[in-house]
Amino acid sequence: MAATPSSMLALGTPAPPFSLPDAVSGRIVSSDDFAGAPGLLVMFICNHCPYVKHVRSVLAVLAREYQARGLGVVGINSNDFAAYPDDSPDKMRDEVKSAGYTFPYLVDETQEVARAYQAACTPDFFLFDKERKLAYRGQLDGSRPGNPVPPSGADLRAALDAVLSGSAVPADQKPSLGCNIKWKNR
Secondary structure (H helix, E strand, O other): OOOEEOOOOOOOOEOOOOEEEEOOOOOEEEHHHHOOOOOEEEEEOOOOOHHHHHHHHHHHHHHHHHHOOOOEEEEEEOOOOOOOHHHOHHHHHHHHHHHOOOOOEEEOOOOHHHHHHOOOEEOEEEEEOOOOEEEEEEOOOOOOOOOOOOOOOHHHHHHHHHHHHOOOOOOOOOOOEEEEOOOOOO
């Protein structure tokens, strides 16, 4: 299983706007929908990646916990689902139910949003503070498929807690590692 690291977009980068359909409701979800939230977590995930499958239960719990504290949370699937049908919107709907996701799971069919975020892998996490400046990008935790570290969300949780309390997020951040985003041939 080849692993791709996240690109580590520069801290302080303003959140690129998005307006994408939710795979479950069909409703267009925009970054503006989270304007009053104390932070926004944008997760590039997909259905078939072993790295995402490895942490999906932790993602579901973490999202519920922090959404209850006011955080805006979205998952975005930017994979080419024509070439990877397991990542189709129909399969995304199944994944939401199966994983217990409570956040909008958005379809980035054009892949423009992934490019704007410089997303490279799944999972790839981008946490923006209340001013929508990038405060954290990197790994969920040190767990990977096949290593003995159980998924906990420790790294991302520390960043989330800092953002929600108005504290500084440590600048020493480790890249996420996962499957590469399945780009369309242009």
